[in-house]
Amino acid sequence: MADRKTVTRQTFIGEKGIALIERRCLEMGHLFHPRRVDHGIDGHIDLVDPDSRAVLNMTLLVQSKAQDRRFSGETDDGFHYLCDQRDLDHWLSGNSPVILVFSHPGSDEAWWVEVKAAFPDAVSRATRRVDIDKHTQRFDRDAAQALLRLAMSRTTGLYLRPAPITEVLTTNLLPVIEMPSTVHLAPTVFADYRAAGDALEAQGRRESGWILRDKLVLSFRDLRDSPLRVLCDGDPERHETREWADSDDLDTQHRFADLLSRTVQDSYPELRWHKNRKHMHFRATSHLGPRKAGRGHGSRGRTVFGPHYSKSDPQRVGYYHHAALRTRFRRLDGVWYCQLEPDYCFTTDGYTEYPFADRLLAGIKRLDRHPAVRGWTRVWANYLRQEADLFTEARPVQFGELATMTVERGIDDRWWGPAPSGAAPEDDQDPSAGGQESLDAVLAVADADTQDLLSLLQEGESGESDDGAPRRRSPGSKARSAGLRTPRQGRASGARRGR
Structure with missing residues (x-):
């Protein structure tokens, strides 16, 4: 029999992660829409008023991180995740809030964090690390109000970043x-x-x-x-x-x-x-x-x-x-x-x-x-x-x-x-x-x-x-x-x- 095309195990895990996000959003009373083309954003959430069921014309962008194995440093209390620099720049450059949803689809568990809150300054952005508390950051029906508050921005308007200055760095790695x-x-x-x-x-x-x-x-x-x-x-x-x-x-x-x-x-x-x-x-x-x-x-x-x-x-x-x-x-x-x-x-x-x-x-x-x-x-x-x-x-x-x-x-x-003057580095000083x-x-x-x-x-x-x-x-x-x-x-x- 000729070789057939196969679906990778990670593809199934990713799809299960998206399905878990959609189910949790429905439990909260919001609507999740996955994207057909993924460039660092897997979908968006349309927020719904919990009383009138009116669509509020407020959205949150979502990036899913689904794994069947433990995340880095994961314990019963939490874990951490190291973001890719290009993804981080992409998430922080827009005017819509972006949340990351980490999940173990096999055990039906999910947690979330808002990117701009996790990286409020240059120091935190340089680390590219986000820490998750598994007790307080669960992505379930109790997160519905927190998502609503997150979308209600204190200011309005569109921010456009200035054109970046790129540099090519040569390493000492052969x-x-x-x-x-x-x-x-x-x-x-x-x-x-x-x-x-x-x-x-x-x-x-x-x-x-x-x-x-x-x-x-x-x-x-x-x-x-x-x-x-x-x-x-x-x-x-x-x-x-x-x-x-x-x-x-x-x-x-x-x-x-x-x-x-x-x-x-x-x-x-x-x-x-x-x-x-x-x-x-x-x-x-x-x-x-x-x-x-x-x-x-x-x-x-x-x-x-x-x-x-x-x-x-x-x-x-x-x-x-x-x-x-x-x-x-x-x-x-x-x-x-x-x-x-x-x-x-x-x-x-x-x-x-x-x-x-x-x-x-x-x-x-x-x-x-x-x-x-x-x-x-x-x-x-x-x-x-x-x-x-x-x-x-x-x-x-x-x-x-x-x-x-x-x-x-x-x-x-x-x-x-x-x-x-006098700005010589310490390594130039004879001890x-x-x-x-x-x-x-x-x-x-x-x-x-x-x-x-x-x-x-x-x-x-x-x-x-x-x-x-x-x-x-x-x-x-x-x-x-x-x-x-x-x-x-x-x-x-x-x-x-x-x-």
């Missing part, structure tokens, strides 16, 4: 658009990664892209035909990736996120995992010369590895910088994303961590601003998205463009002026007494030229030399301290920090 179709797992006797790694090295191999959890080894690779077979203590199993990717079980989600993370770390030979810093960073080049990466849409690329020269001897390398990245995989609205957090790493020889790395990090974080973070985020997004060529294999996990969102709230740039002096003293002892440190933030604007390496400070020039506070150029008229 969507996963492709991943292996199967997850392989098998029992293992190894309880920690060190022992499992030693077993692999005994076979003359160093493999990654696998995890250990609950006496199981898991990987996107086929455990039967890979070096990982040595970790198995039983027959491997195959599972559809979607079973893991779409699971609502938090432990399964954490396992899958860990597997994605380790697989990505293994997919870029130019990157090295730093166990102590918990980030990936670019490896040193074989000749310890500069390396550039990240060219693409929205970025000209940057120097992701390069030398920085001593302050006392401009011909001697003081330290090397490596562009670094912290990642976190998370699922939002059914889509897996890689959250990008740019970082920095400093070494003495391309591998050994620089003794004053923490001080350099403290200095650069103090100077870091939105343009620098945005630039490095685009560099990493372009790098992770690079396509395979004749010399590289296709990566098992592939990414799309940085996620963007259009918001219906914006500020005209002409309204921005200079910030008031320790004499912090500036101590930083300068440490950098002086380290014989570090911090002029090149600034090039990590300014490269692509004015800090990049023609060959792609950070600019050297000319001998005798005055070095700029990593701890020196810069003028608030980003707060001047016409400019602003990232929203």
Whole structure:
């Protein structure tokens, strides 16, 4: 028999919710009219005078929220609901009252709230959360008078909103658009990664892209035909990736996120995992010369590895910088994303961590601003998205463009002026007494030229030399301290920090 069209379970629940609203309105003595086309409003109530039965030419708009499962945080006393921003804007923009009716059709229960009363100010609207008291907000015949009072507005007239200013915001979320179709797992006797790694090295191999959890080894690779077979203590199993990717079980989600993370770390030979810093960073080049990466849409690329020269001897390398990245995989609205957090790493020889790395990090974080973070985020997004060529294999996990969102709230740039004096944010203040002096003293002892440190933030604007390496400070020039506070150029008229 040919496949037939079916009706989803949620459709039945929604229709039962509408039917429950209509029945309750009749019990109150009012008339409910469902809409054939739903754009955030499921219908309206025509209010009727309880004594004369006259139709009052007053209406309430209704949006139904019907579920057969419990609402968020639901107890015997109440629950809460998080409104979609577009719906909330729609409900608040008109001149007719809008009520939300929450229901469990299966148990014949319903509750209600008026939207403008639930969101009276900007603070409450920003939360998008409405709280329901199940004892006082029942949607039954006792609500009839409350609906009448709600429709009798204190003022009359039509309010038209001004034209909205929309903005497109770019996030630091990189969507996963492709991943292996199967997850392989098998029992293992190894309880920690060190022992499992030693077993692999005994076979003359160093493999990654696998995890250990609950006496199981898991990987996107086929455990039967890979070096990982040595970790198995039983027959491997195959599972559809979607079973893991779409699971609502938090432990399964954490396992899958860990597997994605380790697989990505293994997919870029130019990157090295730093166990102590918990980030990936670019490896040193074989000749310890500069390396550039990240060219693409929205970025000209940057120097992701390069030398920085001593302050006392401009011909001697003081330290090397490596562009670094912290990642976190998370699922939002059914889509897996890689959250990008740019970082920095400093070494003495391309591998050994620089003794004053923490001080350099403290200095650069103090100077870091939105343009620098945005630039490095685009560099990493372009790098992770690079396509395979004749010399590289296709990566098992592939990414799309940085996620963007259009918001219906914006500020005209002409309204921005200079910030008031003394308006420096708290995170720019050094919490320790004499912090500036101590930083300068440490950098002086380290014989570090911090002029090149600034090039990590300014490269692509004015800090990049023609060959792609950070600019050297000319001998005798005055070095700029990593701890020196810069003028608030980003707060001047016409400019602003990232929203």
